[in-house]
Amino acid sequence: MRASLLQVAVNEGEPVESRRRRVAGMVRDQAGADLVVLPELWTTGAFAYEEFAGEAEPLEGPTFEAMAEAASDAGVWLHAGSIPERDPGGPLYNTSLVFSPSGDLAAAYRKIHRFGFDKGEAVLMGAGDQLVTVRLPHTVVGVATCYDLRFPELFRGLVDAGAETFVVPAGWPERRRDHWTLLARARAVENQAFVLACGTAGTHAGVPQAGHSIVVDPWGEVLAEAGPGEEALTVDFDPAAVAGTRERFPALKDRVLGLDRPRR
Numbered sequence: 001m002r003a004s005l006l007q008v009a010v011n012e013g014e015p016v017e018s019r020r021r022r023v024a025g026m027v028r029d030q031a032g033a034d035l036v037v038l039p040e041l042w043t044t045g046a047f048a049y050e051e052f053a054g055e056a057e058p059l060e061g062p063t064f065e066a067m068a069e070a071a072s073d074a075g076v077w078l079h080a081g082s083i084p085e086r087d088p089g090g091p092l093y094n095t096s097l098v099f100s101p102s103g104d105l106a107a108a109y110r111k112i113h114r115f116g117f118d119k120g121e122a123v124l125m126g127a128g129d130q131l132v133t134v135r136l137p138h139t140v141v142g143v144a145t146c147y148d149l150r151f152p153e154l155f156r157g158l159v160d161a162g163a164e165t166f167v168v169p170a171g172w173p174e175r176r177r178d179h180w181t182l183l184a185r186a187r188a189v190e191n192q193a194f195v196l197a198c199g200t201a202g203t204h205a206g207v208p209q210a211g212h213s214i215v216v217d218p219w220g221e222v223l224a225e226a227g228p229g230e231e232a233l234t235v236d237f238d239p240a241a242v243a244g245t246r247e248r249f250p251a252l253k254d255r256v257l258g259l260d261r262p263r264r
């Protein structure tokens with residue numbers, strides 16, 4: 001299976017509409033890949049809090065339209081990263097969109113863990129409450145977004161729902177790049193799953209982005225890692241390695257369930 005992670009540069013000064021067109025072109029250039037992945041909130045930037053309300057879109061808004069068309073033109077599965085979604089009558093959500101090669105929406109995931117503690121995304125957006133998996137021809141994808149990477153129980157839930165490959169779009173800041181790499185590898189090792197984690201490059205809202213998108217195999221080996229700038233990170237991997245690893249080293253079978261609930 002071939003995946004291309006498009007580490008988009010999100011810099012101030014590029015209008016959202018231009019970036020949308022540019023990114024659609026980057027997706028079209030990936031014809032021949034099985035799966036293309038974009039980062040979190042690449043239209044505005046994950047830290048451009050003051051842009052969220054103005055750039056929020058309905059689910060089937062301009063980014064949806066452009067990405068559906070690009071997926072179908074390229075004939076690829078497309079995890080189109082996330083958009084600031086305006087739910088009519090409700091709050092904003094940080095919503096990821098996954099398209100099939102015919103350009104149909106295969107899944108939408110509203111980020112569960114919002115970043116910012118008592119400001120930023122945590123107060124500007126609502127929280128999702130649904131785990132989302134998507135069956136691709138080669139693997140079952142479990143979807144998570146950026147800060148979600150810090151919450152292992154979400155990934156265990158995705159494993160229980162059948163996930164073999166985690167796709168994690170992000171807008172991770174450079175100042176915590178070590179955590180990004182460490183957590184991506186940890187989620188891969190503990191769940192014996194592939195992790196495809198796609199971040200942004202550039203600087204927006206004064207926050208330099210980490211880049212360093214990363215692909216990790218179920219044994220925790222880094223198969224590919226991007227540099228700091230905009231790039232397409234392409235990797236070939238064998239999804240059967242998940243079943244192989246889980247069979248040879250069956251640690252998941254030794255789970256003791258219910259430890260996250262208090263005992264009497």
Ligand SMILES: O=C(O)CCC(=O)C(=O)O
Pocket residue numbers: 046114115145146147148150171172173176179
């Ligand atoms: O957890 C972190 O350090 C970064 C999270 C983040 O930037 C986000 O979720 O947008």
